[in-house]
Amino acid sequence: MGKIYYFDTSAYWKYYRGPNENGFHIVNNLVANQKEPIWISLFTQLEFYGRVAKAIRKGDVKRRKSPRLLKKIRAEIGKSGKFMVVPLPSGVYREAERIILIHNNYDFGTMDAIHIAIVNLLQQTNPNIVMVASDNGLLNCCRALNISTFNPEKDSLI
Numbered sequence: 001m002g003k004i005y006y007f008d009t010s011a012y013w014k015y016y017r018g019p020n021e022n023g024f025h026i027v028n029n030l031v032a033n034q035k036e037p038i039w040i041s042l043f044t045q046l047e048f049y050g051r052v053a054k055a056i057r058k059g060d061v062k063r064r065k066s067p068r069l070l071k072k073i074r075a076e077i078g079k080s081g082k083f084m085v086v087p088l089p090s091g092v093y094r095e096a097e098r099i100i101l102i103h104n105n106y107d108f109g110t111m112d113a114i115h116i117a118i119v120n121l122l123q124q125t126n127p128n129i130v131m132v133a134s135d136n137g138l139l140n141c142c143r144a145l146n147i148s149t150f151n152p153e154k155d156s157l158i
Helices: 009-017 024-033 043-060 063-075 093-103 110-122 138-144
Strands: 002-006 040-042 084-088 129-132 148-150
Touching: 002 009, 002 110, 009 024, 009 063, 040 043, 040 110, 043 063, 043 084, 043 110, 063 138, 093 110, 110 129, 110 138, 129 138, 138 148
Parallel strands: 002 040, 002 129, 040 084, 129 148
Antiparallel strands: none
16 A cells, blocks of 8 residues: 555645645655545544634635635545545543643644644554645654655655
8 A cells, every 4th residue: 555645734735725825746746646635634624614714804705716626625524536535533632631741842833733643643653644734833743743744845756
């Protein structure tokens, strides 16, 4: 089995924000060339919708275009085969708490800790999982937990 890519919200955002977003082309190529769906969690979806709402408030996304964007997002989950929503693993919040307390030397936030916990728990049954993100603190913590990482702003596809 090949690599399983898990997108945190920063990677997922790049895919939908377009070519002006740093790392977009790498993320776009990754999605286009992946044989298996990219994994996201319900948490990724929720955090992404929060980013869309914030972009609307700031005027970065036009309010009238948001229903079309959300429709596209929903269509690409499951049916198109590009993305698959994985359920939150049991114990994810306790795992996030543990990660925050033990790995507090890395600069990552609470939301990042939940993504790290999701992937850390998923890798127990899916050892080929790769965290795709562009937050250095999150990625450094993942490496400390022996989670494979990919930064679309710095790494290149082979």
